[in-house]
Amino acid sequence: MEKTFVFGVSVEGDNFTDRTQETKRIRSNFENGVNTILISPRRIGKTSLVKKVCSSITDPSIKTIYMDIYDCRNEYDFYTRFATSVLQGTSSRIEHALESAKEFLGRLAPAISVSPDPSHEFSISLGIKPKNIEPETILSLPEKIARKKRAHIVICIDEFQQIGEFPDSLTVQKRLRGSWQHQQSTSYCLFGSKKHMMENIFQSRRMPFYMFGDTFYLKPIPTGEWIPFIQSRFASKGKFITAELAEKICSTVDNHSSYVQQLAWNVLLQTDSNATEQNLKDAVEELLNQCSSLFTQQTESLSSYQMNFLKAVCSGIHSGFGHKEVTDRFDLGSKSNIARIQKSLTDKELIDKIDGRTVIADPVLRLWLTSQYL
Ligand SMILES: Nc1ncnc2c1ncn2[C@@H]1O[C@H](COP(=O)(O)OP(=O)(O)OP(=O)(O)O)[C@@H](O)[C@H]1O
Numbered sequence: 457m458e459k460t461f462v463f464g465v466s467v468e469g470d471n472f473t474d475r476t477q478e479t480k481r482i483r484s485n486f487e488n489g490v491n492t493i494l495i496s497p498r499r500i501g502k503t504s505l506v507k508k509v510c511s512s513i514t515d516p517s518i519k520t521i522y523m524d525i526y527d528c529r530n531e532y533d534f535y536t537r538f539a540t541s542v543l544q545g546t547s548s549r550i551e552h553a554l555e556s557a558k559e560f561l562g563r564l565a566p567a568i569s570v571s572p573d574p575s576h577e578f579s580i581s582l583g584i585k586p587k588n589i590e591p592e593t594i595l596s597l598p599e600k601i602a603r604k605k606r607a608h609i610v611i612c613i614d615e616f617q618q619i620g621e622f623p624d625s626l627t628v629q630k631r632l633r634g635s636w637q638h639q640q641s642t643s644y645c646l647f648g649s650k651k652h653m654m655e656n657i658f659q660s661r662r663m664p665f666y667m668f669g670d671t672f673y674l675k676p677i678p679t680g681e682w683i684p685f686i687q688s689r690f691a692s693k694g695k696f697i698t699a700e701l702a703e704k705i706c707s708t709v710d711n712h713s714s715y716v717q718q719l720a721w722n723v724l725l726q727t728d729s730n731a732t733e734q735n736l737k738d739a740v741e742e743l744l745n746q747c748s749s750l751f752t753q754q755t756e757s758l759s760s761y762q763m764n765f766l767k768a769v770c771s772g773i774h775s776g777f778g779h780k781e782v783t784d785r786f787d788l789g790s791k792s793n794i795a796r797i798q799k800s801l802t803d804k805e806l807i808d809k810i811d812g813r814t815v816i817a818d819p820v821l822r823l824w825l826t827s828q829y830l
């Protein structure tokens with residue numbers, strides 16, 4: 457059965473709305489060999505957008521390859537994922553993959569085994585041992601294949617911030633950048649769900665990936681796009697929601713894509729035929745229940761200073777935390793203590809700074825904290 461509102465997984469087809477400008481910009485980067493870096497808070501729609509752009513490319517001389525490195529723990533895991541994804545993504549048949557491996561991976565090639573995989577025509581596992589790995593051989597693989605095929609390859613790497621967690625991460629980053637920046641027929645689209653870590657990798661002058669490409673922040677989908685989307689989904693179930701109430705769904709969760717869909721779904725479940733204010737209230741309550749165990753887990757190990765800081769933000773304080781009235785009212789300790797709290801809450805991705813204002817990164821966490829503590 458087709459779901460009315462989809463959340464928690466990347467979306468495509470009719471479940472994907474808007475993003476016309478962003479799609480155009482990224483597609484143009486892909487077609488012109490420009491590297492792209494995409495940064496946004498969690499669950500805004502990076503994965504869906506990049507997959508959509510990949511599927512919209514019709515030029516047969518451009519090959520897009522998508523890989524997710526969320527489970528890569530070190531450099532070695534990364535090279536293995538990189539090589540297998542590139543071989544798989546550039547070959548329609550096993551024989552071609554083996555040929556490319558033999559031609560371009562040299563002595564690493566014999567370690568390839570092929571096993572049937574229902575989701576692809578075939579899958580490859582590279583049996584390279586960490587001590588045998590040759591980073592440059594693997595990193596230059598797409599470029600060599602692209603040249604041979606006279607094609608342009610775009611490599612999209614999801615959860616790229618994982619790189620920042622690798623042992624000796626800086627050396628790895630230098631190595632990747634060193635290799636990729638010379639490639640003419642391969643470009644990269646790098647994105648990830650940890651905004652703060654992505655910023656550390658791409659926005660600091662000291663870091664190897666500084667100015668690596670067209671870096672942009674993916675903004676929330678505007679309310680004007682969501683309203684007809686929500687209304688049409690209600691209509692498809694024979695139900696009705698006013699534009700005003702659909703707008704409230706968006707504003708309640710700051711237009712956060714995944715939460716808009718989740719809350720709209722909750723409202724739909726509550727609605728008999730016409731959605732009411734009470735339906736929305738109950739739906740928000742339900743959303744808080746659904747998220748409660750996750751939020752409890754995210755906050756239970758915080759110190760009381762850290763919790764106090766979150767409470768201050770929820771009470772509407774977004775700057776000037778060192779002012780005496782604020783520190784007295786919320787018990788935040790000394791100025792240096794406040795700086796420490798801010799850093800650790802930022803590292804945990806619990807707070808974010810937008811236009812100089814400190815905010816709770818997750819809009820529903822903000823509602824939950826407010827309902828629990830204020
Ligand atoms: N263009 C869109 N149209 C409609 N809904 C969307 C769109 N993009 C994202 N969403 C909603 O947001 C959810 C998360 O999307 P997606 O997984 O693409 O985001 P993400 O930014 O990659 O998330 P994460 O930070 O967890 O990696 C989807 O399940 C869907 O509910």
Ligand SMILES: [Mg+2]
Nearest residue numbers: 502503614649
């Ligand atoms: Mg994602």
